[in-house]
Amino acid sequence: MKDWIRVSTGDISTVYEKLMLHHTQQRAQISRDTAYQKARVLLKLQPKFWSDVAKKVPHPALKEASRQYQLAQALPADAPPCTGTFTKVMGIPCAHAIKQKLASKEQVRVYDFRSHWCFNKHPSK
Incomplete structure (x- = not known):
């Protein structure tokens, strides 16, 4: 924020205008990032297992779920x-x-993620 305001001696109107510009640019960046993530499927995901969530959940959540997938494959029976x-x-x-999903041949579903991870918020269960 300080980089956007630049000086500490500006009047409140100048500070407000700079903050609004910063806010507008942040929203635009978030919109671009969201559109990119909705359009791209992470290549390391198993297509069938992740097909329901691939374009509905942001990449950071999918990457963590993918790490959990790798842990699940190495998880011993005991x-x-x-x-x-x-x-x-x-x-x-x-x-x-x-x-459990792998054992029962189920896919990961959007409802398996908390709604704050979903691009389109799903209703609570």
Whole structure:
């Protein structure tokens, strides 16, 4: 913000105008980033398993879910039971949940992510 305002001696009108310009440019950048992420599918995702969420969930959440997918594949059968903490804190399916989906041949769904991760907010379950 200080870079946008530049000087500390400007009047309130100048500060307001600079803040509005900063806000406008930030919103434009967020819109561009969102459009890009909706249009692009991360290549490392397994197409069938992630098809429901590939263009509906932002890349940072998909990357973390992909890490959980890798953990799920390495999760031994005698692994400790799921505490639910990861999913509660992050709002992203944990390795245990993904392992269950893989075992039952289900896909990851938008509803497996907390709504704040979704481009189009889904209603609560």
